[in-house]
Amino acid sequence: MDYLTIIQILDSMLRLSAPLIFACLAGLFSERSGIFDIGLEGKMLASAFFSAAMAAATGSVWLGLMAGLTASMILAAIHGVASITFQGNQLISGVAINFLASGMTALIGQNWFRLGGRTPSLSGDSRFLPIDFPFTESIGKIPIVGPIYSDLLSGHTILVYIALITVPVTWWLLFRTRFGLRLRAVGENPEAVDTGGVSVSFLRYRAVLICGLLCGLGGAYLATGMAAGFIRDMTAGKGFIALAALIFAKWRPGYALYACLLFGLLEAIAIRYQNITIEGFGTIPVQFMQALPYILTIVILAGLVGKAIPPKAGGEPYIKER
Amino acid sequence: MKSLPKGVDLVLIPLINLLLAFMISGLVVVYIGENPFRAMQIIIHGSLGSAYGLGYTLYYATNFIFTGLAVAVAFHARMFNIGGEGQAMVGALGTALVCLYIEWPHWIIAFPVAILAAALFGATWSAIPAYLQAKRGSHIVITTIMFNFIAYSLMVYLLVHILKPKGQMAPESAKFVAGSNLPTAHEIFGWFGMVFPKSPPLNITFLLAMLACFLIWLFIWRTRMGYAIRAFGWSETAAVYAGISPFRIIMVSMLVSGGLAGLMSINTVMGEAERLLIDSVQGAGFVGIAAALMGRSHPLGVFLAAVLFGVLYQGGAELEFEMPAVSREMIVVIQALVILFTGALENLVRVPIGKLFLKLNTKQN
Numbered sequence: 001m002d003y004l005t006i007i008q009i010l011d012s013m014l015r016l017s018a019p020l021i022f023a024c025l026a027g028l029f030s031e032r033s034g035i036f037d038i039g040l041e042g043k044m045l046a047s048a049f050f051s052a053a054m055a056a057a058t059g060s061v062w063l064g065l066m067a068g069l070t071a072s073m074i075l076a077a078i079h080g081v082a083s084i085t086f087q088g089n090q091l092i093s094g095v096a097i098n099f100l101a102s103g104m105t106a107l108i109g110q111n112w113f114r115l116g117g118r119t120p121s122l123s124g125d126s127r128f129l130p131i132d133f134p135f136t137e138s139i140g141k142i143p144i145v146g147p148i149y150s151d152l153l154s155g156h157t158i159l160v161y162i163a164l165i166t167v168p169v170t171w172w173l174l175f176r177t178r179f180g181l182r183l184r185a186v187g188e189n190p191e192a193v194d195t196g197g198v199s200v201s202f203l204r205y206r207a208v209l210i211c212g213l214l215c216g217l218g219g220a221y222l223a224t225g226m227a228a229g230f231i232r233d234m235t236a237g238k239g240f241i242a243l244a245a246l247i248f249a250k251w252r253p254g255y256a257l258y259a260c261l262l263f264g265l266l267e268a269i270a271i272r273y274q275n276i277t278i279e280g281f282g283t284i285p286v287q288f289m290q291a292l293p294y295i296l297t298i299v300i301l302a303g304l305v306g307k308a309i310p311p312k313a314g315g316e317p318y319i320k321e322r
Numbered sequence: 323m324k325s326l327p328k329g330v331d332l333v334l335i336p337l338i339n340l341l342l343a344f345m346i347s348g349l350v351v352v353y354i355g356e357n358p359f360r361a362m363q364i365i366i367h368g369s370l371g372s373a374y375g376l377g378y379t380l381y382y383a384t385n386f387i388f389t390g391l392a393v394a395v396a397f398h399a400r401m402f403n404i405g406g407e408g409q410a411m412v413g414a415l416g417t418a419l420v421c422l423y424i425e426w427p428h429w430i431i432a433f434p435v436a437i438l439a440a441a442l443f444g445a446t447w448s449a450i451p452a453y454l455q456a457k458r459g460s461h462i463v464i465t466t467i468m469f470n471f472i473a474y475s476l477m478v479y480l481l482v483h484i485l486k487p488k489g490q491m492a493p494e495s496a497k498f499v500a501g502s503n504l505p506t507a508h509e510i511f512g513w514f515g516m517v518f519p520k521s522p523p524l525n526i527t528f529l530l531a532m533l534a535c536f537l538i539w540l541f542i543w544r545t546r547m548g549y550a551i552r553a554f555g556w557s558e559t560a561a562v563y564a565g566i567s568p569f570r571i572i573m574v575s576m577l578v579s580g581g582l583a584g585l586m587s588i589n590t591v592m593g594e595a596e597r598l599l600i601d602s603v604q605g606a607g608f609v610g611i612a613a614a615l616m617g618r619s620h621p622l623g624v625f626l627a628a629v630l631f632g633v634l635y636q637g638g639a640e641l642e643f644e645m646p647a648v649s650r651e652m653i654v655v656i657q658a659l660v661i662l663f664t665g666a667l668e669n670l671v672r673v674p675i676g677k678l679f680l681k682l683n684t685k686q687n
Contacts (some may be wrong), residue, residue: 117649
């Protein structure tokens with residue numbers, strides 16, 4: 001394996017991690033506020049479909065992005081109404097949202113485009129195109145450092161950079177603002193927040209909607225940035241890998257980035273090499289690489305390496321005393 | 323809130339929830355530009371209007387009975403087993419191993435062995451999440467989701483690298499030995515001199531599913547263990563105070579749950595495909611969640627809800643044929659809405675109805 005191959009793998013790691021980062025941070029906001037969300041997958045899928053559909057119809061990827069964000073946030077609002085206002089079971093609501101997205105996108109997709117649930121393939125302005133950094137030609141010639149700049153960092157769509165910027169922004173929002181302090185408090189001890197005269201419901205609704213927004217960005221990236229159009233069930237478990245990454249990261253933004261990069265790297269390696277043969281050891285099948293994020297999460301959950309403790313009030317609807 | 327009359331709680335509220343789900347689905351059909359009442363007619367006629375349709379409906383229902391019971395048993399211990407999909411997949415592996423490598427002289431010997439293997443494999447797959455929940459407090463929902471994905475990767479690996487016969491392209495196992503083929507409804511009706519169409523895959527497993535409903539009812543409501551499980555589900559602290567061990571309850575309820583999910587594979591793998599395919603479960607694990615919610619975790623309710631979903635699955639296939647604009651995914655949408663209304667948005671209907679009954683009661687007094 002030469003240097004350029006490593007750069008290429010890291011490059012594809014960045015591309016594959018971006019949707020995970022969005023979805024993982026989305027889950028972070030929601031779960032830190034005490035609302036479990038296993039519907040990340042569904043929200044991403046809805047956004048992927050509506051962004052691609054709108055982009056195909058109007059030719060503008062930005063209008064597509066708006067449509068995707070709207071769809072994802074509507075699903076997030078349903079989750080909010082079910083789990084905050086009606087104090088329903090958050091896990092069941094998440095399951096319902098995943099199915100709703102999977103069914104609706106296929107049904108409407110077939111009805112609109114008659115392509116077996118796909119959208120027409122996107123090109124030109126109806127897609128997010130790679131952004132090339134300035135002077136890649138000349139800087140790329142510098143040994144070692146050059147390729148990092150010209151091949152690894154340059155040449156991604158704007159959403160990848162937004163994903164990377166979202167990580168410090170999330171950290172700042174959660175740990176350096178009043179909103180963040182209250183959001184974290186409401187996930188640990190909603191009674192205390194309520195006693196302090198701050199609305200638990202309003203805080204949680206905001207968290208859930210931010211979650212919808214970020215899932216929407218992730219979904220739109222899948223259909224209009226990474227791929228050129230929507231295909232049925234294209235999220236293919238990414239929402240759940242993001243959930244795994246969230247646990248892996250112990251609900252912290254910085255670790256979330258590393259977890260998503262790690263899972264992205266595993267995927268990149270699996271795509272490039274299929275079955276990996278190691279001399280004197282045997283062959284690692286590609287299926288093992290695909291299952292590895294889940295296996296690692298189980299190991300973390302089992303408490304064999306560190307311990308993942310979720311926000312204390314997570315999953316419990318808050319019932320105000322009268 | 324005061325408890326509602328039993329009939330309201332068990333029958334009226336689920337029916338209103340179902341009606342809401344159907345109404346929204348109807349609106350979706352209208353949006354697509356078809357007549358929802360005609361769609362409903364096609365679904366009912368296609369699934370119940372002929373012996374052929376009924377054969378398919380009950381075949382699907384058999385799957386959903388097993389996965390629905392699996393979710394229901396876990397619900398009684400307040401465990402949300404979302405891993406029915408993975409447990410059924412691994413159960414299918416157990417069934418396949420029994421039917422592939424032993425020369426069975428007659429299905430009647432192969433049947434109980436396969437049942438044991440399927441339940442054992444399914445239970446094994448739920449054992450690790452159960453243990454982690456009981457001992458480490460790792461959330462069962464998260465671990466069972468992860469185990470679904472791990473099961474899928476495991477299945478692909480086994481079928482591509484190990485179980486696939488040499489020289490075959492499709493990733494599926496060899497055909498099972500002839501002695502393991504279960505009698506279909508066509509044959510069973512034939513024994514009694516009656517006629518049933520040949521093509522529906524309905525088979526003897528349906529009877530096993532009905533037996534399972536009865537046994538689970540017996541287990542939950544007529545045994546000491548079942549009582550302990552229900553007590554634990556109502557109040558963990560009270561159960562612990564009464565000397566019930568949470569570890570035992572979580573393990574037993576999840577093992578039974580996983581075993582039931584595994585049994586589903588008897589129907590699909592041994593009864594229908596007669597070989598192991600990559601996706602032998604086809605989402606039935608998730609339909610089980612809807613069936614358990616709809617059926618209020620009672621075996622009879624699960625049975626009825628499973629038949630309802632059988633109707634939707636078979637009718638949905640017919641619907642796609644008659645109304646090409648409404649594709650099969652309509653069923654997934656209905657399923658999602660049923661889960662949403664009966665599970666997550668339960669209070670949307672329950673609270674107003676509770677208030678209504680309170681008003682009626684105070685008037686009478």
